[in-house]
Amino acid sequence: DQQVKQNSPSLSVQEGRISILNCDYTNSMFDYFLWYKKYPAEGPTFLISISSIKDKNEDGRFTVFLNKSAKHLSLHIVPSQPGDSAVYFCAASFTSGTYKYIFGTGTRLKVLA
Amino acid sequence: DTEVTQTPKHLVMGMTNKKSLKCEQHMGHRAMYWYKQKAKKPPELMFVYSYEKLSINESVPSRFSPECPNSSLLNLHLHALQPEDSALYLCASSQDRGTGRYEQYFGPGTRLTVT
Numbered sequence: 001d002q003q004v005k006q007n008s009p010s011l012s013v014q015e016g017r018i019s020i021l022n023c024d025y026t027n028s029m030f031d032y033f034l035w036y037k038k039y040p041a042e043g044p045t046f047l048i049s050i051s052s053i054k055d056k057n058e059d060g061r062f063t064v065f066l067n068k069s070a071k072h073l074s075l076h077i078v079p080s081q082p083g084d085s086a087v088y089f090c091a092a093s094f095t096s097g098t099y100k101y102i103f104g105t106g107t108r109l110k111v112l113a
Numbered sequence: 114d115t116e117v118t119q120t121p122k123h124l125v126m127g128m129t130n131k132k133s134l135k136c137e138q139h140m141g142h143r144a145m146y147w148y149k150q151k152a153k154k155p156p157e158l159m160f161v162y163s164y165e166k167l168s169i170n171e172s173v174p175s176r177f178s179p180e181c182p183n184s185s186l187l188n189l190h191l192h193a194l195q196p197e198d199s200a201l202y203l204c205a206s207s208q209d210r211g212t213g214r215y216e217q218y219f220g221p222g223t224r225l226t227v228t
Binding site for chain 2: 034041096101106110
């Protein structure tokens, strides 16, 4: 039972354009969401997060949007750069109680120069 | 310092061997994690330690044995592994929930091959 899903395994975007990565979850008890970026042979690196009490969080070129009613979040990267090419994972967690994190299946982003 | 270190980087072991993976962080984080990641799959949670106590064991086989000797160190002891246990083993840490900071910091991983 995959509680966090990223339905697009891969995405190609031209340099300078917007990249939109999507993530869906099923457990309405999740109240904190994170995006990580992973290069080959490295551990995931934290990018940006959002609490369920917000619908948008922005940090530089990265913006995360949360639609709680649809149980959907998205990561926007504007403008996309070749160095953004990596695998992106969304993750869902809880702000109290358990330290459990559930990761999505990942989307491989390729930014074309 | 936002670094989590893991040793060794690569490990090849036979099914009868005993080995250990090590993880260290000096960020004062009180939660530490072991994940297993297979190719083209997401990281899969194995164990969580909170304040040096095991708080989550995701029904991991007993051939994997975690240990948290102190707040900075996390070990994963391996014994009688199977070839299907070959994977990237990731360690992570995070602050206490009460700080309002929930992001995890990951180490580079140990690439384990069981022959």
